Amino acid sequence: MLKRAVLLGAAAAGGAAAYYYTADIDTQMEMASATGPLVRMLDPELSHIIGIQAAARRLLPRDTRPDPPALHTKVFGLDFPNPIGLAAGFDKNAEAVAGLMGLGFGFVEVGSITPKPQPGNPTPRVFRIPELKATINRYGFNNLGADAVQDHLLAFEAAAEKDPALKRGPLGVNLGKNKNSKDAALDYCIGLTKLATHADYLVVNVSSPNTPGLRALQGRKELEALVNQVKGTRDRMVWGQSGPPPLLIKVAPDLNELDKRDIAAVALACGVDGLIISNTTIQRPGEVANYPAAQEAGGLSGPPLFAMSTGVLSDMYRLTGGRLPLVGCGGVASGEDAYKKIRAGASLVQLYTVFAYEGPALIPRIKRELAECLKRDGFTSVADAVGADHPDIRRHNSSGKSSAAQAGSKKGWLW
Numbered sequence: 368m369l370k371r372a373v374l375l376g377a378a379a380a381g382g383a384a385a386y387y388y389t390a391d392i393d394t395q396m397e398m399a400s401a402t403g404p405l406v407r408m409l410d411p412e413l414s415h416i417i418g419i420q421a422a423a424r425r426l427l428p429r430d431t432r433p434d435p436p437a438l439h440t441k442v443f444g445l446d447f448p449n450p451i452g453l454a455a456g457f458d459k460n461a462e463a464v465a466g467l468m469g470l471g472f473g474f475v476e477v478g479s480i481t482p483k484p485q486p487g488n489p490t491p492r493v494f495r496i497p498e499l500k501a502t503i504n505r506y507g508f509n510n511l512g513a514d515a516v517q518d519h520l521l522a523f524e525a526a527a528e529k530d531p532a533l534k535r536g537p538l539g540v541n542l543g544k545n546k547n548s549k550d551a552a553l554d555y556c557i558g559l560t561k562l563a564t565h566a567d568y569l570v571v572n573v574s575s576p577n578t579p580g581l582r583a584l585q586g587r588k589e590l591e592a593l594v595n596q597v598k599g600t601r602d603r604m605v606w607g608q609s610g611p612p613p614l615l616i617k618v619a620p621d622l623n624e625l626d627k628r629d630i631a632a633v634a635l636a637c638g639v640d641g642l643i644i645s646n647t648t649i650q651r652p653g654e655v656a657n658y659p660a661a662q663e664a665g666g667l668s669g670p671p672l673f674a675m676s677t678g679v680l681s682d683m684y685r686l687t688g689g690r691l692p693l694v695g696c697g698g699v700a701s702g703e704d705a706y707k708k709i710r711a712g713a714s715l716v717q718l719y720t721v722f723a724y725e726g727p728a729l730i731p732r733i734k735r736e737l738a739e740c741l742k743r744d745g746f747t748s749v750a751d752a753v754g755a756d757h758p759d760i761r762r763h764n765s766s767g768k769s770s771a772a773q774a775g776s777k778k779g780w781l782w
């Protein structure tokens with residue numbers, strides 16, 4: 368009896384695999400996403416590990432279709448086939464870059480990476496709120512450290528040299544600090560020195576709620592000193608004709624008016640190339656508070672973060688006068704959400720949590736819906752729609768060269 372059940376199971380799995388490998392890409396994406404309910408029966412950290420390993424072994428579908436021309440965009444001098452990126456934290460160790468790019472993301476950000484390996488916080492440290500497609504995590508920068516990540520990035524580069532189509536879009540490297548490090552700036556500089564030559568853009572993450580003291584680096588004086596030191600380290604390295612990779616700062620959504628003004632002022636004055644807005648929140652907005660997981664310490668992500676992070680994005684667009692490319696992140700679940708981020712001021716959009724819930728099929732769907740939103744409202748490109756909810760700022764910038772939507776220099780608009 369058992370033998371027959373095993374044989375039947377194996378035959379069904381074999382049949383599904385044969386069907387999968389001969390199916391068109393949309394069907395493959397749907398089939399990969401259909402494993403979601405099964406994966407969700409597992410502990411969230413374990414399902415995350417399985418997802419990364421599946422992507423690392425290129426078991427996920429590979430979408431080689433070109434993106435609609437309206438989605439192509441150029442930001443900080445880099446070409447993005449589409450503006451939808453995978454946010455940091457999913458592939459912390461750069462183990463699965465080729466597999467993840469193959470899903471059709473316009474760019475992938477790896478990290479956060481600390482100079483030394485560290486285990487992060489004790490488990491359990493990730494908690495789902497499936498009803499809201501939300502997550503609370505307190506991973507605490509568990510990662511293999513900059514040396515191991517450098518090896519992974521070298522392996523990716525070697526693979527992409529053989530098959531250039533593997534590198535579908537830009538690769539971001541997100542840097543963090545070790546928990547016990549006394550000198551945060553030194554940590555970012557060490558990470559940068561090891562990894563910058565492998566990055567199309569760099570991110571200084573000062574916004575994780577799970578590393579004690581990290582968010583204090585968003586204060587005016589602290590941020591100014593940090594940016595100057597990190598930028599100085601980057602600029603002292605030897606760069607070819609294309610120059611150094613742009614430097615972005617990733618900020619929290621939990622900022623008051625003064626915090627936001629300070630960050631905008633430092634970013635503009637110190638020649639930061641862009642801001643990622645935002646990381647997870649320590650707040651428990653709306654109905655989140657009704658779920659038992661809300662009691663867990665950590666950062667909340669997914670749709671309940673959308674309104675808050677888009678509000679901060681919009682504020683930062685206003686405070687930077689639309690002159691700094693912004694990456695909108697937090698709660699994106701559809702093309703309409705991505706479009707709202709773009710209208711609020713984002714030149715690029717990232718997501719993590721809803722992708723983890725919905726799987727590969729979400730990416731082509733978001734791109735299709737975003738292209739439809741642009742067309743519906745008469746925009747011929749993503750850049751056309753950036754900041755559309757701020758007509759006064761766009762009008763003001765349209766005569767100058769400093770609009771983020773027009774930003775073309777890899778060295779940043781200020782230089």
Ligand SMILES: Cc1cc2nc3c(=O)[nH]c(=O)nc-3n(C[C@H](O)[C@H](O)[C@H](O)COP(=O)(O)O)c2cc1C
Pocket residue numbers: 454455456457459478479493502504506508541572575617645646647667668669670672696697698699717718719720721
């Ligand atoms: C489990 C998990 C781990 C994360 N780890 C990192 C990280 O290491 N570095 C970072 O900058 N952001 C990290 N993030 C934040 C995401 O990059 C993103 O900013 C945030 O989740 C909001 O986007 P979302 O609502 O689409 O998930 C993490 C998020 C989650 C859910």
